[in-house]
Amino acid sequence: MKYLLVYFSLGFWNWFSAGETESTSLATSVFDSIKVSSKSIKSWVFISDTQAPLIIEKCFLKTKHNERATTLLLQHIKDQKPSSIFFLGDVVNLSYLSHRWKKIDAFLKTYRLMGIELQAAIGNHEYLGPAAKGELHFKQRFPDYHKTGNVFLFDSVAILALNSNFSKLSSAEIMEQDNWYQATLLELNANSKIAAIIVCCHHSPYSNSKITGSTKAVQNHFLPLFFSSPKTRLFLSGHSHDFEYFEMQSKSFVVIGGGGGPHHPLRKDKIAQLSLASDYNPWFHYLQVSYESKHLKLQSITLSPNFSTFYIGWQKELIF
Numbered sequence: 643m644k645y646l647l648v649y650f651s652l653g654f655w656n657w658f659s660a661g662e663t664e665s666t667s668l669a670t671s672v673f674d675s676i677k678v679s680s681k682s683i684k685s686w687v688f689i690s691d692t693q694a695p696l697i698i699e700k701c702f703l704k705t706k707h708n709e710r711a712t713t714l715l716l717q718h719i720k721d722q723k724p725s726s727i728f729f730l731g732d733v734v735n736l737s738y739l740s741h742r743w744k745k746i747d748a749f750l751k752t753y754r755l756m757g758i759e760l761q762a763a764i765g766n767h768e769y770l771g772p773a774a775k776g777e778l779h780f781k782q783r784f785p786d787y788h789k790t791g792n793v794f795l796f797d798s799v800a801i802l803a804l805n806s807n808f809s810k811l812s813s814a815e816i817m818e819q820d821n822w823y824q825a826t827l828l829e830l831n832a833n834s835k836i837a838a839i840i841v842c843c844h845h846s847p848y849s850n851s852k853i854t855g856s857t858k859a860v861q862n863h864f865l866p867l868f869f870s871s872p873k874t875r876l877f878l879s880g881h882s883h884d885f886e887y888f889e890m891q892s893k894s895f896v897v898i899g900g901g902g903g904p905h906h907p908l909r910k911d912k913i914a915q916l917s918l919a920s921d922y923n924p925w926f927h928y929l930q931v932s933y934e935s936k937h938l939k940l941q942s943i944t945l946s947p948n949f950s951t952f953y954i955g956w957q958k959e960l961i962f
């Protein structure tokens with residue numbers, strides 16, 4: 643049986659346990675185990691690419707006190723006291739080396755002591771070098787991680803975290819994730835208590851980054867169902883160290899790779915898609931997402947260029 647962990651907020655659990663036939667179906671047909679969160683969570687922080695620049699990256703990309711910027715971002719997130727934080731991969735630059743986790747570990751420990759729930763999607767830097775050791779270190783920090791996808795339910799919002807490192811997955815694992823993704827979306831779409839679905843992974847399906855570009859495998863494996871599912875509304879990703887916002891088929895895509903990796907120049911010609919936030923591409927940022935009745939509110943929190951303050955650099959409301 644495929645391992646799967648689902649978080650339910652207290653409110654969600656209340657109606658879930660009240661004998662809803664749809665809910666029972668949800669629990670038994672797709673979800674193998676359930677963890678009940680004691681909190682009603684309706685807002686989340688998403689941050690991606692908090693890794694310090696590698697020496698080779700410093701050779702051809704500009705850097706600007708990137709590690710200091712990451713510290714300030716993580717400190718600022720702590721000060722906001724969010725209920726939950728999602729790391730969208732490349733948490734550190736070489737995951738297999740224990741000492742590279744030192745700073746992140748201190749923040750993760752603090753977050754946990756504050757009662758903040760931590761989840762993650764795995765990035766390519768978690769597989770750099772000895773991949774198994776890197777993945778193990780990642781799993782130790784984010785115990786709910788599952789190699790072929792995971793889903794978290796918060797009140798009436800489902801967040802799916804997928805593994806976009808297709809070159810690191812076997813054919814069987816890719817098929818397993820594809821099948822699970824399809825079955826999970828079917829269940830969530832059929833359940834009247836689920837209002838919205840957020841899908842996230844590390845590699846961006848679309849990006850105009852000159853370094854990473856778009857990821858065709860993400861487009862091929864994840865987007866057809868994302869586009870056809872009535873409740874999917876938002877696709878979040880990183881890998882591209884930029885902020886980009888796209889809209890396609892009434893769905894929103896946000897690239898949020900501003901956690902500290904070296905900033906990427908953006909392509910001006912032969913672009914993958916036209917970013918609707920082309921005048922907003924700061925070096926360092928993270929995303930706050932909150933859910934209120936019938937809409938998701940997105941706010942990109944920016945670290946000012948002189949590192950002196952934070953401000954809301956971009957925001958968007960997604961109405962259902």
Ligand SMILES: [Zn+2]
Pocket residue numbers: 732765766767844880881882
């Ligand atoms: Zn990456």
